[in-house]
Amino acid sequence: MSAPIVRSRAALAELVAGWRRAGETIGVVPTMGALHEGHLSLVEGAKAGADRVVVTLFVNPRQFNSRDDYEKYPRTEEEDAAKLAPHDVDALYVPGPEDVYPPGFATTVSVSGLTGVLCGAHRPGHFDGVATVCTKLFRQTGADRAWFGEKDFQQLQLVRRLSADLDLGVEVVGCETVREADGLALSSRNVRLGAEARRAAPALHAAMTEAVAALRDGAAAGPVIDTAAQAIRAAGYDEVEYLELRAVEDLRALDRAEVPARLFAAAWIDGVRLIDNLPVT
Known part of the structure:
Protein backbone atom coordinates (compact mmCIF):
# COMPACT_ATOMS: atom_id res chain seq x y z
CA MET A 1 0.00 0.00 0.00
CA SER A 2 1.42 3.38 -0.99
CA ALA A 3 2.16 5.81 1.80
CA PRO A 4 0.22 9.08 1.70
CA ILE A 5 2.44 11.85 0.35
CA VAL A 6 2.25 14.88 2.62
CA ARG A 7 3.57 18.12 1.15
CA SER A 8 2.78 20.78 3.73
CA ARG A 9 3.70 21.36 7.34
CA ALA A 10 0.04 21.98 8.18
CA ALA A 11 -1.10 18.65 6.73
CA LEU A 12 1.64 16.80 8.59
CA ALA A 13 0.74 18.56 11.84
CA GLU A 14 -2.84 17.31 11.48
CA LEU A 15 -1.65 13.72 11.06
CA VAL A 16 0.77 13.97 13.98
CA ALA A 17 -1.91 15.43 16.26
CA GLY A 18 -4.18 12.44 15.57
CA TRP A 19 -1.39 9.98 16.36
CA ARG A 20 -0.59 11.83 19.56
CA ARG A 21 -4.22 11.73 20.67
CA ALA A 22 -4.13 7.96 20.17
CA GLY A 23 -1.00 7.69 22.33
CA GLU A 24 1.12 6.37 19.46
CA THR A 25 4.89 6.74 19.17
CA ILE A 26 6.35 8.33 16.06
CA GLY A 27 9.51 7.28 14.25
CA VAL A 28 11.17 9.29 11.50
CA VAL A 29 13.67 8.33 8.80
CA PRO A 30 15.11 11.56 7.36
CA THR A 31 16.32 11.20 3.76
CA MET A 32 17.12 13.26 0.70
CA GLY A 33 15.47 10.67 -1.50
CA ALA A 34 17.14 8.51 -4.17
CA LEU A 35 16.31 5.64 -1.82
CA HIS A 36 18.28 2.39 -1.81
CA GLU A 37 18.36 -0.73 0.34
CA GLY A 38 20.29 1.13 3.03
CA HIS A 39 17.43 3.58 3.48
CA LEU A 40 14.90 0.77 3.40
CA SER A 41 16.74 -1.04 6.19
CA LEU A 42 16.29 2.11 8.30
CA VAL A 43 12.60 2.07 7.47
CA GLU A 44 12.32 -1.53 8.64
CA GLY A 45 14.10 -0.59 11.87
CA ALA A 46 11.65 2.25 12.38
CA LYS A 47 8.67 -0.02 11.70
CA ALA A 48 9.88 -2.31 14.48
CA GLY A 49 10.56 0.54 16.88
CA ALA A 50 7.60 2.92 16.55
CA ASP A 51 3.83 2.83 16.09
CA ARG A 52 3.89 5.33 13.23
CA VAL A 53 6.67 5.93 10.72
CA VAL A 54 7.31 9.06 8.67
CA VAL A 55 9.93 9.04 5.92
CA THR A 56 11.02 12.55 4.98
CA LEU A 57 12.26 13.44 1.50
CA PHE A 58 13.94 16.83 1.28
CA VAL A 59 17.07 17.66 -0.68
CA ASN A 60 18.51 20.12 1.81
CA PRO A 61 20.37 22.96 0.05
CA ARG A 62 22.06 24.04 3.28
CA GLN A 63 24.20 20.91 3.54
CA PHE A 64 25.73 21.16 0.06
CA ASN A 65 29.03 22.95 -0.41
CA SER A 66 28.71 22.98 -4.19
CA ARG A 67 25.76 24.28 -6.19
CA ASP A 68 26.70 21.80 -8.90
CA ASP A 69 26.54 18.88 -6.45
CA TYR A 70 23.16 20.09 -5.20
CA GLU A 71 21.76 20.34 -8.71
CA LYS A 72 23.12 16.92 -9.70
CA TYR A 73 21.70 15.17 -6.65
CA PRO A 74 19.08 12.71 -7.97
CA ARG A 75 15.41 13.62 -7.50
CA THR A 76 13.38 10.43 -7.77
CA GLU A 77 10.18 10.98 -5.81
CA GLU A 78 7.99 8.59 -7.82
CA GLU A 79 10.57 5.81 -7.64
CA ASP A 80 11.07 6.45 -3.93
CA ALA A 81 7.35 6.22 -3.23
CA ALA A 82 7.19 2.93 -5.13
CA LYS A 83 10.10 1.52 -3.13
CA LEU A 84 8.40 2.48 0.12
CA ALA A 85 5.03 0.97 -0.85
CA PRO A 86 5.81 -2.58 0.39
CA HIS A 87 7.02 -1.22 3.73
CA ASP A 88 3.66 0.27 4.73
CA VAL A 89 4.95 3.53 6.18
CA ASP A 90 2.39 6.00 7.47
CA ALA A 91 3.54 9.09 5.58
CA LEU A 92 6.10 10.25 3.05
CA TYR A 93 6.74 13.88 3.96
CA VAL A 94 7.93 15.90 0.97
CA PRO A 95 8.00 19.52 2.17
CA GLY A 96 8.61 22.44 -0.11
CA PRO A 97 11.49 24.80 0.65
CA GLU A 98 9.04 27.28 2.16
CA ASP A 99 7.94 24.73 4.76
CA VAL A 100 11.50 24.16 5.93
CA TYR A 101 13.05 27.58 5.31
CA PRO A 102 10.20 30.11 5.06
CA PRO A 103 10.85 33.68 3.94
CA GLY A 104 12.94 35.49 6.52
CA PHE A 105 14.41 32.30 7.99
CA ALA A 106 17.58 33.42 9.76
CA THR A 107 18.58 30.67 12.21
CA THR A 108 21.44 28.19 11.97
CA VAL A 109 21.97 25.32 14.39
CA SER A 110 25.64 24.51 14.94
CA VAL A 111 27.18 21.67 16.96
CA SER A 112 30.80 22.28 17.91
CA GLY A 113 33.50 19.73 18.66
CA LEU A 114 32.28 16.88 16.47
CA THR A 115 32.07 18.88 13.26
CA GLY A 116 35.50 20.41 12.67
CA VAL A 117 37.14 17.13 11.59
CA LEU A 118 36.69 14.51 8.86
CA CYS A 119 33.87 15.62 6.53
CA GLY A 120 33.42 18.82 8.51
CA ALA A 121 36.98 19.93 7.79
CA HIS A 122 36.48 19.45 4.04
CA ARG A 123 32.88 20.63 3.74
CA PRO A 124 32.58 23.94 5.64
CA GLY A 125 29.03 24.56 6.83
CA HIS A 126 27.80 21.10 5.83
CA PHE A 127 27.04 19.95 9.35
CA ASP A 128 25.39 23.25 10.25
CA GLY A 129 23.00 22.47 7.42
CA VAL A 130 22.46 18.93 8.73
CA ALA A 131 21.87 20.11 12.29
CA THR A 132 19.47 22.83 11.20
CA VAL A 133 17.34 20.63 8.96
CA CYS A 134 17.24 17.78 11.49
CA THR A 135 16.05 20.16 14.20
CA LYS A 136 13.30 21.37 11.88
CA LEU A 137 12.25 17.88 10.76
CA PHE A 138 12.25 16.47 14.30
CA ARG A 139 9.95 19.29 15.42
CA GLN A 140 7.67 19.05 12.40
CA THR A 141 7.25 15.27 12.55
CA GLY A 142 6.90 15.12 16.33
CA ALA A 143 9.42 12.28 16.34
CA ASP A 144 10.10 10.16 19.40
CA ARG A 145 12.84 8.21 17.61
CA ALA A 146 14.91 8.74 14.47
CA TRP A 147 16.90 6.23 12.44
CA PHE A 148 20.25 7.02 10.77
CA GLY A 149 22.83 4.81 9.06
CA GLU A 150 26.32 4.25 10.45
CA LYS A 151 27.83 4.94 7.01
CA ASP A 152 27.53 8.62 7.93
CA PHE A 153 28.88 7.98 11.42
CA GLN A 154 29.98 11.56 12.02
CA GLN A 155 26.47 12.69 11.15
CA LEU A 156 25.01 10.06 13.49
CA GLN A 157 27.10 11.31 16.41
CA LEU A 158 26.25 14.91 15.55
CA VAL A 159 22.51 14.23 15.61
CA ARG A 160 22.78 12.37 18.90
CA ARG A 161 24.58 15.35 20.44
CA LEU A 162 22.06 17.75 18.90
CA SER A 163 19.08 15.92 20.39
CA ALA A 164 20.72 15.70 23.82
CA ASP A 165 21.96 19.28 23.97
CA LEU A 166 18.71 20.90 22.79
CA ASP A 167 16.43 18.61 24.85
CA LEU A 168 14.63 17.54 21.70
CA GLY A 169 13.64 14.25 23.31
CA VAL A 170 14.41 12.25 20.17
CA GLU A 171 16.16 8.89 20.59
CA VAL A 172 18.62 8.59 17.70
CA VAL A 173 19.10 4.99 16.56
CA GLY A 174 22.13 3.98 14.49
CA CYS A 175 21.87 1.12 11.98
CA GLU A 176 24.68 -0.87 10.41
CA THR A 177 25.96 0.13 6.98
CA VAL A 178 24.37 -1.81 4.12
CA ARG A 179 26.78 -2.89 1.40
CA GLU A 180 26.84 -4.36 -2.07
CA ALA A 181 28.12 -7.92 -2.37
CA ASP A 182 31.58 -6.54 -3.26
CA GLY A 183 31.75 -4.41 -0.12
CA LEU A 184 30.90 -0.99 -1.55
CA ALA A 185 28.76 0.95 0.91
CA LEU A 186 25.38 1.82 -0.57
CA SER A 187 25.03 5.50 -1.42
CA SER A 188 22.71 7.56 -3.58
CA ARG A 189 25.84 8.89 -5.31
CA ASN A 190 26.93 5.44 -6.50
CA VAL A 191 24.64 5.76 -9.54
CA ARG A 192 26.95 8.52 -10.83
Whole structure:
Protein backbone atom coordinates (compact mmCIF):
# COMPACT_ATOMS: atom_id res chain seq x y z
CA MET A 1 0.00 0.00 0.00
CA SER A 2 1.42 3.38 -0.99
CA ALA A 3 2.16 5.81 1.80
CA PRO A 4 0.22 9.08 1.70
CA ILE A 5 2.44 11.85 0.35
CA VAL A 6 2.25 14.88 2.62
CA ARG A 7 3.57 18.12 1.15
CA SER A 8 2.78 20.78 3.73
CA ARG A 9 3.70 21.36 7.34
CA ALA A 10 0.04 21.98 8.18
CA ALA A 11 -1.10 18.65 6.73
CA LEU A 12 1.64 16.80 8.59
CA ALA A 13 0.74 18.56 11.84
CA GLU A 14 -2.84 17.31 11.48
CA LEU A 15 -1.65 13.72 11.06
CA VAL A 16 0.77 13.97 13.98
CA ALA A 17 -1.91 15.43 16.26
CA GLY A 18 -4.18 12.44 15.57
CA TRP A 19 -1.39 9.98 16.36
CA ARG A 20 -0.59 11.83 19.56
CA ARG A 21 -4.22 11.73 20.67
CA ALA A 22 -4.13 7.96 20.17
CA GLY A 23 -1.00 7.69 22.33
CA GLU A 24 1.12 6.37 19.46
CA THR A 25 4.89 6.74 19.17
CA ILE A 26 6.35 8.33 16.06
CA GLY A 27 9.51 7.28 14.25
CA VAL A 28 11.17 9.29 11.50
CA VAL A 29 13.67 8.33 8.80
CA PRO A 30 15.11 11.56 7.36
CA THR A 31 16.32 11.20 3.76
CA MET A 32 17.12 13.26 0.70
CA GLY A 33 15.47 10.67 -1.50
CA ALA A 34 17.14 8.51 -4.17
CA LEU A 35 16.31 5.64 -1.82
CA HIS A 36 18.28 2.39 -1.81
CA GLU A 37 18.36 -0.73 0.34
CA GLY A 38 20.29 1.13 3.03
CA HIS A 39 17.43 3.58 3.48
CA LEU A 40 14.90 0.77 3.40
CA SER A 41 16.74 -1.04 6.19
CA LEU A 42 16.29 2.11 8.30
CA VAL A 43 12.60 2.07 7.47
CA GLU A 44 12.32 -1.53 8.64
CA GLY A 45 14.10 -0.59 11.87
CA ALA A 46 11.65 2.25 12.38
CA LYS A 47 8.67 -0.02 11.70
CA ALA A 48 9.88 -2.31 14.48
CA GLY A 49 10.56 0.54 16.88
CA ALA A 50 7.60 2.92 16.55
CA ASP A 51 3.83 2.83 16.09
CA ARG A 52 3.89 5.33 13.23
CA VAL A 53 6.67 5.93 10.72
CA VAL A 54 7.31 9.06 8.67
CA VAL A 55 9.93 9.04 5.92
CA THR A 56 11.02 12.55 4.98
CA LEU A 57 12.26 13.44 1.50
CA PHE A 58 13.94 16.83 1.28
CA VAL A 59 17.07 17.66 -0.68
CA ASN A 60 18.51 20.12 1.81
CA PRO A 61 20.37 22.96 0.05
CA ARG A 62 22.06 24.04 3.28
CA GLN A 63 24.20 20.91 3.54
CA PHE A 64 25.73 21.16 0.06
CA ASN A 65 29.03 22.95 -0.41
CA SER A 66 28.71 22.98 -4.19
CA ARG A 67 25.76 24.28 -6.19
CA ASP A 68 26.70 21.80 -8.90
CA ASP A 69 26.54 18.88 -6.45
CA TYR A 70 23.16 20.09 -5.20
CA GLU A 71 21.76 20.34 -8.71
CA LYS A 72 23.12 16.92 -9.70
CA TYR A 73 21.70 15.17 -6.65
CA PRO A 74 19.08 12.71 -7.97
CA ARG A 75 15.41 13.62 -7.50
CA THR A 76 13.38 10.43 -7.77
CA GLU A 77 10.18 10.98 -5.81
CA GLU A 78 7.99 8.59 -7.82
CA GLU A 79 10.57 5.81 -7.64
CA ASP A 80 11.07 6.45 -3.93
CA ALA A 81 7.35 6.22 -3.23
CA ALA A 82 7.19 2.93 -5.13
CA LYS A 83 10.10 1.52 -3.13
CA LEU A 84 8.40 2.48 0.12
CA ALA A 85 5.03 0.97 -0.85
CA PRO A 86 5.81 -2.58 0.39
CA HIS A 87 7.02 -1.22 3.73
CA ASP A 88 3.66 0.27 4.73
CA VAL A 89 4.95 3.53 6.18
CA ASP A 90 2.39 6.00 7.47
CA ALA A 91 3.54 9.09 5.58
CA LEU A 92 6.10 10.25 3.05
CA TYR A 93 6.74 13.88 3.96
CA VAL A 94 7.93 15.90 0.97
CA PRO A 95 8.00 19.52 2.17
CA GLY A 96 8.61 22.44 -0.11
CA PRO A 97 11.49 24.80 0.65
CA GLU A 98 9.04 27.28 2.16
CA ASP A 99 7.94 24.73 4.76
CA VAL A 100 11.50 24.16 5.93
CA TYR A 101 13.05 27.58 5.31
CA PRO A 102 10.20 30.11 5.06
CA PRO A 103 10.85 33.68 3.94
CA GLY A 104 12.94 35.49 6.52
CA PHE A 105 14.41 32.30 7.99
CA ALA A 106 17.58 33.42 9.76
CA THR A 107 18.58 30.67 12.21
CA THR A 108 21.44 28.19 11.97
CA VAL A 109 21.97 25.32 14.39
CA SER A 110 25.64 24.51 14.94
CA VAL A 111 27.18 21.67 16.96
CA SER A 112 30.80 22.28 17.91
CA GLY A 113 33.50 19.73 18.66
CA LEU A 114 32.28 16.88 16.47
CA THR A 115 32.07 18.88 13.26
CA GLY A 116 35.50 20.41 12.67
CA VAL A 117 37.14 17.13 11.59
CA LEU A 118 36.69 14.51 8.86
CA CYS A 119 33.87 15.62 6.53
CA GLY A 120 33.42 18.82 8.51
CA ALA A 121 36.98 19.93 7.79
CA HIS A 122 36.48 19.45 4.04
CA ARG A 123 32.88 20.63 3.74
CA PRO A 124 32.58 23.94 5.64
CA GLY A 125 29.03 24.56 6.83
CA HIS A 126 27.80 21.10 5.83
CA PHE A 127 27.04 19.95 9.35
CA ASP A 128 25.39 23.25 10.25
CA GLY A 129 23.00 22.47 7.42
CA VAL A 130 22.46 18.93 8.73
CA ALA A 131 21.87 20.11 12.29
CA THR A 132 19.47 22.83 11.20
CA VAL A 133 17.34 20.63 8.96
CA CYS A 134 17.24 17.78 11.49
CA THR A 135 16.05 20.16 14.20
CA LYS A 136 13.30 21.37 11.88
CA LEU A 137 12.25 17.88 10.76
CA PHE A 138 12.25 16.47 14.30
CA ARG A 139 9.95 19.29 15.42
CA GLN A 140 7.67 19.05 12.40
CA THR A 141 7.25 15.27 12.55
CA GLY A 142 6.90 15.12 16.33
CA ALA A 143 9.42 12.28 16.34
CA ASP A 144 10.10 10.16 19.40
CA ARG A 145 12.84 8.21 17.61
CA ALA A 146 14.91 8.74 14.47
CA TRP A 147 16.90 6.23 12.44
CA PHE A 148 20.25 7.02 10.77
CA GLY A 149 22.83 4.81 9.06
CA GLU A 150 26.32 4.25 10.45
CA LYS A 151 27.83 4.94 7.01
CA ASP A 152 27.53 8.62 7.93
CA PHE A 153 28.88 7.98 11.42
CA GLN A 154 29.98 11.56 12.02
CA GLN A 155 26.47 12.69 11.15
CA LEU A 156 25.01 10.06 13.49
CA GLN A 157 27.10 11.31 16.41
CA LEU A 158 26.25 14.91 15.55
CA VAL A 159 22.51 14.23 15.61
CA ARG A 160 22.78 12.37 18.90
CA ARG A 161 24.58 15.35 20.44
CA LEU A 162 22.06 17.75 18.90
CA SER A 163 19.08 15.92 20.39
CA ALA A 164 20.72 15.70 23.82
CA ASP A 165 21.96 19.28 23.97
CA LEU A 166 18.71 20.90 22.79
CA ASP A 167 16.43 18.61 24.85
CA LEU A 168 14.63 17.54 21.70
CA GLY A 169 13.64 14.25 23.31
CA VAL A 170 14.41 12.25 20.17
CA GLU A 171 16.16 8.89 20.59
CA VAL A 172 18.62 8.59 17.70
CA VAL A 173 19.10 4.99 16.56
CA GLY A 174 22.13 3.98 14.49
CA CYS A 175 21.87 1.12 11.98
CA GLU A 176 24.68 -0.87 10.41
CA THR A 177 25.96 0.13 6.98
CA VAL A 178 24.37 -1.81 4.12
CA ARG A 179 26.78 -2.89 1.40
CA GLU A 180 26.84 -4.36 -2.07
CA ALA A 181 28.12 -7.92 -2.37
CA ASP A 182 31.58 -6.54 -3.26
CA GLY A 183 31.75 -4.41 -0.12
CA LEU A 184 30.90 -0.99 -1.55
CA ALA A 185 28.76 0.95 0.91
CA LEU A 186 25.38 1.82 -0.57
CA SER A 187 25.03 5.50 -1.42
CA SER A 188 22.71 7.56 -3.58
CA ARG A 189 25.84 8.89 -5.31
CA ASN A 190 26.93 5.44 -6.50
CA VAL A 191 24.64 5.76 -9.54
CA ARG A 192 26.95 8.52 -10.83
CA LEU A 193 29.91 6.12 -11.14
CA GLY A 194 30.90 5.03 -14.63
CA ALA A 195 31.37 1.33 -15.31
CA GLU A 196 35.15 1.37 -14.80
CA ALA A 197 34.93 3.43 -11.63
CA ARG A 198 32.21 1.16 -10.26
CA ARG A 199 34.50 -1.84 -10.74
CA ALA A 200 37.31 -0.04 -8.91
CA ALA A 201 35.19 1.49 -6.13
CA PRO A 202 35.16 -1.56 -3.77
CA ALA A 203 38.93 -1.12 -3.34
CA LEU A 204 38.15 1.50 -0.69
CA HIS A 205 36.40 -1.01 1.54
CA ALA A 206 38.98 -3.71 0.82
CA ALA A 207 41.91 -1.50 1.82
CA MET A 208 40.09 -0.32 4.93
CA THR A 209 39.32 -3.90 5.94
CA GLU A 210 43.02 -4.83 5.75
CA ALA A 211 43.93 -1.72 7.72
CA VAL A 212 41.40 -2.53 10.43
CA ALA A 213 42.86 -6.01 10.84
CA ALA A 214 46.32 -4.50 11.45
CA LEU A 215 44.97 -1.87 13.83
CA ARG A 216 43.17 -4.54 15.85
CA ASP A 217 46.50 -6.31 16.23
CA GLY A 218 47.91 -3.18 17.87
CA ALA A 219 49.75 -1.62 14.92
CA ALA A 220 50.41 2.12 14.92
CA ALA A 221 47.92 4.02 12.81
CA GLY A 222 50.38 6.06 10.70
CA PRO A 223 52.10 3.30 8.68
CA VAL A 224 48.89 1.28 8.35
CA ILE A 225 47.00 4.26 6.98
CA ASP A 226 49.81 5.14 4.56
CA THR A 227 49.73 1.62 3.12
CA ALA A 228 45.93 1.65 2.80
CA ALA A 229 45.92 5.06 1.11
CA GLN A 230 48.49 3.87 -1.43
CA ALA A 231 46.34 0.83 -2.22
CA ILE A 232 43.24 2.99 -2.69
CA ARG A 233 45.02 5.33 -5.11
CA ALA A 234 46.61 2.43 -6.98
CA ALA A 235 43.17 0.91 -7.53
CA GLY A 236 42.04 3.97 -9.49
CA TYR A 237 40.91 6.56 -6.98
CA ASP A 238 41.88 10.12 -7.87
CA GLU A 239 42.26 11.38 -4.31
CA VAL A 240 42.13 10.11 -0.75
CA GLU A 241 40.63 13.10 1.02
CA TYR A 242 41.12 11.59 4.46
CA LEU A 243 41.81 8.22 6.04
CA GLU A 244 41.93 8.51 9.81
CA LEU A 245 41.61 6.52 13.02
CA ARG A 246 39.35 8.29 15.48
CA ALA A 247 37.64 7.64 18.81
CA VAL A 248 33.97 6.70 18.63
CA GLU A 249 32.83 8.94 21.47
CA ASP A 250 34.27 12.32 20.48
CA LEU A 251 36.00 11.67 17.12
CA ARG A 252 39.42 12.68 18.44
CA ALA A 253 42.40 11.45 16.42
CA LEU A 254 44.16 8.32 17.69
CA ASP A 255 47.64 6.89 17.15
CA ARG A 256 46.48 3.41 18.11
CA ALA A 257 43.14 1.74 18.69
CA GLU A 258 43.36 1.85 22.49
CA VAL A 259 39.77 3.02 23.04
CA PRO A 260 36.57 2.30 21.08
CA ALA A 261 37.57 3.49 17.62
CA ARG A 262 36.61 3.54 13.96
CA LEU A 263 38.56 4.01 10.75
CA PHE A 264 37.07 6.78 8.60
CA ALA A 265 37.63 7.50 4.92
CA ALA A 266 36.58 9.83 2.14
CA ALA A 267 37.93 9.44 -1.38
CA TRP A 268 37.19 10.67 -4.89
CA ILE A 269 36.74 8.53 -7.97
CA ASP A 270 35.24 9.51 -11.33
CA GLY A 271 34.21 12.88 -9.88
CA VAL A 272 32.22 11.23 -7.08
CA ARG A 273 33.05 11.56 -3.40
CA LEU A 274 32.57 8.29 -1.48
CA ILE A 275 32.73 7.91 2.30
CA ASP A 276 32.99 4.86 4.52
CA ASN A 277 33.94 3.83 8.03
CA LEU A 278 34.58 0.59 9.87
CA PRO A 279 34.65 -0.29 13.57
CA VAL A 280 38.08 -1.17 14.91
CA THR A 281 37.45 -1.75 18.64
